[in-house]
Amino acid sequence: MSSKQVAMVIDLNKCIGCQTCTVACKTQWTNKEGQEGMYWNTVSTAPGGGTPKDWEGMGGGFRDGKAQAGIRPKQADFGDAWEFNVEDVMFGGDPNGTVGPMEGDPIYGTNWDEDVGGGDYPNSFFFYIPRICNHCTKPACMEACPRGAIYKRDEDGIVLINEDHCRGFRFCQEACPYKEIYFNQTTGTAQKCIFCLPRVEEGVATACSRQCPGRVRFLGFLDDEDGPIHKLVYKHKVALPLHPEYETEPNVFYIPPLAPPSFDDEGNEIDESRIPILYLISLFGPAVHDSLEIIKHERELKRQGGTSELMDVLISRNWLDLFGPFTTQPKDVARTLEGRGNA
Amino acid sequence: MQSRRVADIDSYLDPAAAVWSSEAANRIDMIPAPLGLQPTDHIIATWENRPYGEAEWADLKSVHDGETLAVHISWSCAKISIGASEGFPDAAAIAFPVRGEPILLSMGSSDAPMHMLQWKAKGNETRSVLAEGIGSSLPGPSVSENGKGGWSQGIWSVVFSRSLNAPENASPLSAGMTTLIGVAVWNGTNEERAGIKAVSGDWTDFILEA
């Protein structure tokens, strides 16, 4: 456990599934050879296959404190990085050709199940769930690495893979129950979300957070009582870790999703929310029930003209309030390594 | 076992070279690297009910010319894996003590490190590695290390070569010297890597002909 722990709260009621976070991360960190099929940040439609496909059945993590065996996800599970025959069709060679993935018709991709979800019409349901490395307090990846190449920074709890030390054994991929680690075939190393360390160490919010048009992500230190994280996780107890039963103690938390009611053929309401509570409990644990009740209660307070600190935090009228101490604008930091002085 | 002194060491650098057939093979018994010595709980949990290190033997041959050492190792491996895309490659390693009396199964210690040459079927990559205990391996000093492998009909044959002269932190070797050798092989098809391997249970005497 680190002296301080940086954390993120992701509000699923605000997430619009646009994947701007995904591309923000992609263009910032994973745009080099060997990283084509790599998404340190994903947004999946739940329920659905997710990324990698059916990752929740792949094991890893801990049970009763004991490390669990796990399956190593393959690129095909994440979805291959398709290349397209654009040049042939556009500029000669094959003017009547069909532009599409050159590897053949795809059968899975990182966002394959977008907007599909579950249930039966008209009471179908779905929501979006963005995921990054959870920078766990008890990282299963770190425990699993025979090389000690994975470490947790004392100053902020960010979990990093030392890529000089990594030998590409990929036990971490098996051990991580969230399957948030990728393998770079070009470098032969495991790679994953670095919590935008080069940004964060200069006080700039992570790319996925700062670039999120839905204003979904809150940042800060867990123990900062004035920050949004502490308020949402500890004070109001509405932000919950994903799959707490994996026992890695994630430091990414979620505001669970509301949904419109389900109804019968005559229009009588069946359930206040169409997302089955048992499904939500399977994701966020039994605490999800109270979390949703608190959110609904506070929202009703606002509707009646009252005040609610919780709602105000979730709204964050001033965008920068989302980011705790990480409010520096990128243009205000040095643009060279030398200029940063801490390289 | 003995490393015979020869004049034309270059003709021994190919594992399939005919000259090797006249060299006597030293059969080393191999065992799975003990589960209890695996460095992490996760690895133990993953492999406790899963077979690995099933290569039962490795045949060793060696020659040197006073400057360069060549070690020929062959072992049984039913299915080849060159570690394409996401696969793990078949691999082999030979180890020598650097100083002290390192324990082979625990990969030495800081007082008694061991030096290894590791070859991988992926691109015939051969690396010099220094180990001071399980999970500690670091790039070792350059000893002009080289490796070449060939697979045929269920048998891998690999020739390691290196200079006898060794800088600090490599096992010192010289003609006439007696040292120890250890062996490990990995079955890539079975996703063996790191400590999941077949290993010679202990050192074998290794004598370089004067």
Next chain:
Amino acid sequence: MPEGLTLSRRNFLKAGAAGAVTLAMPNFIAREAASLEALAAQTPVEYTTWMDLYRSQWTWDRTVRGTHLINCWYQAHCAFDVYVKDGLVFREEQAAEYEQIRPELPDLNPRGCQKGCTFSHRMYEPSRVTHPLKRVGERGSGEWERVSWDEALGDIASNFLDVVTEEGTDRVIWDLGSNINIGAANAAQARFAQLTHSICLDSNSNNGDGHRGAFETFGNIYIERGIEDYFYSDLILIWGSNPLYTSIPNAHFFTEARYNGTQIVAISPDYGASAIKSDLWVPVQPGTDAALALGVAREIVEGGHVDEAFVREQTDLPLLVRSDTRKLLTEADLDGGDEDHFIYLDASGEFIAAERKTLDLDGNEPQLDVRRTVTLDDGSEIEVRSVYSLLRDRLAPYTAEAVSEMCGTPVKLVRRLTNMIIKARALSNVSGSSLNKYFHGNLTERSMILIWVLLGQIAKPGSGYSAFPFLANDGWEDYVSGLRISERLSFGMELGTDLLWDLATGETAEMFFKKMGTHNFNDPGSTLPIWTSSALFWKVHGGQEDLSGEADKWIPGLQQPTKASLHQALENKDLPLQPPLGDDPRILFHYCSNPLRAVRGGDQILNVLWPKLRLSVVIDFRMNSTGQQADYVLPAAAWYETTDHKWVTPLVPYNHVTNQAVEPLGESQTDFWIITMLTKHIQEQAKERGLESVTSHIGKEIKLDQLYEDMTMDGQFTENDTDKAAGAILEQSSNLSHVSWEEQKEKGFARYNSLGLSPLSIGNAGELKADEPFIPLTNHTIKKHPYPTQTRRIQFYIDHTLYLAHDEHLPRYKEPPSMGGNYPLIMTGAHTRWSIHGVWRDSKIMQRLNRGQPYMVISVEDAESRGIADGDWMRAFNDVSEFVVRAKVAPGVQPGSTVMHHAWENYQFPGKGAPRSVSPSPVNPVELAGDHPHLKVGMLEGQPGMFDRDTRIEIERMTQEAVDQLRAG
């Protein structure tokens, strides 16, 4: 830090050491980058730790403020920092410096979407055009030759001179696509068109975004609020829109308003992305929304919830209608007075001619529910009824039970929705342009507006009906007029005398400037570019009308064939078309447009129009479906390679600026350069030919031998002056000149300080203030300015012959016609999340985040009954055509309907067809009523639309082998 960090770098660093140019970018693009030579010469950086390699990915040479000059409409626009390293743009990130306008309201930050955040990659994809390309094989053969700009522009100029001298200036057409930025780029295009009297196509009609119902009701489609205003709403109806896809940077206002206590109801056939954020989702069958709206309206009337004071003052509901002719009763009918003065019965019992100059009733109290007899000027006695009285009868059948039958919506949901609407303190809607694309979309929109109007939920904080958003500078017209900019003090002042006259006769500035918009289409004396409806153009000149004519059999109640109606309207000049029927277009400039992808039923235009063309010239930064069939493809600078600005909407009323971050790639040039240089070539060749001028089709002398001087205003704005021209336009603008161009470039955005006078904005009719969200129509509700309609009121009764003949004089519900034949599935459409128009449709980074190939979303039930599984290939077909697409099976899709997201390029479908192929998109005859006092063609409004949402299809599974065979040709 753990051990090992100081060890040697290994492959990891080797792979990264070459820096930004190893980004996943085609070699040919990298080769084009100007500074790559310098880059190659430089020593790779030595990194000391593996983390430094990551740190190095967050270094840059410089940033500039940029945006994307694309019509993403509802979500426009976003200020970005564009990051440049080694002569290439390598990423962008939102600038996010918008200030909160009020502490109680969320700010706008960070504004951006996944498309904008990857344009740096998009501009360097293999579809990028880097050199002028000339077709050398047959059209569509894919055989291109790289030619110089001189050769390309010289040849185009030569053809241009041939065409304008032999056949007329109106044979040269500008099809305007995404580059209509109302900045420098399309100022050059428009000025060229004005100086040469070539024709500009108004693409809004082809897009089907005409919001006809709003036009019929308000006389104006430009009605939109500031996005923050939703925070004041009590109830937001997401109806006919999908803001989670199409308003990504704005969407947080909806989710945050919910936390503030606002309720959201989503009304749509499918449980889709926006529905999941609602408090109530109301399913309707596609195209039946009008019935639902009328059901709500009926309950408002019958339940006594009408805001009577509001409708008395603001609407035509008190006006009287003659029972004999079904026309509105006029002063002329009663006492020989004015024909355009309409009559209501006052509470005093007097018949009063409604005031046209103001909505102020001046103490009168028009009666709403009137049915009585009246003696006419000729002594005859007839029955008259108020519009309200007629409307109440009209609404009577729409009981909750009946509506439930028509819409497939459970009856208790109809009631629940109705109650929520009636109880709402402040009711708003989220506008989209989906319902317009149903054949009876106008009826739907009129019916919806009825709800807001009856409840008086108009022009108050958080309350009001949004139709179509547009906000533009008003200096652009000055630039594009044929005059020197210095000769025009301002667009309004030049016409000051006329304006005063109009105001004296009761017209408002709004009406005046909107009328100026209609001049672009109608007035031969105009100093504005000549516009024509794109939908009309493609129908008539592109032969699309023959295809849509076949659809007549699917439209019940037609009085005569739609083609005959259309030609009659052309003949009567109810609808202006340039060039006129029979005069074939010869040169078609596709100005960042893509009709071969976009025109519904558009396979036809390749067959009918292309053979008539001497030249099809695509000006774009990327190759597309139309480029494949072009004669020239001219490489335009991408949006980070030019300095310019872009119109927006009242939702986010900030002018947005893009600065040139890098040189245009390869030989590409700014639009401004390309078009200005074309005038130079035309002038040079005209001189060589000894040609001074030609007379345009409307009688103006077009001076060919001084075209370049006229274009550049005697060298004031040469081809290299994009930046200067962009600035001059703003300096000439009444609503953006308060912030200097230099400051706008530095900051990247500036808030408008008024709606200005552009015909594209003024209809919003409100005050744009610095510290409050914009609220439209307050000029009418507070200042009592009359509406630009026939009756000068919000008008639900349209007494035009065509409306009467089709029983559309009042809102009603009509079943969607079975367009395409008797097939079981209705193919609804929607905007995609993954592209703006086609621009990102084949972007690799976007494709990898959806399915990499076109798919149609179908219901579980329809998939199962046809043996179709998710991911299967399908043939979709009807009597019109067919196309091949993959299936995506989603439980949120309503059985009996499918969702086909738009903007896939033709070449992404195996075989020949595409979704537009099966949509005949016929003319709706009421849209030909261009002779009605307020239904004249205008900028983006009053033109026949395009309809694809009623399309009926069947689908069947295709084997992989069959698809492979199709692709093999």
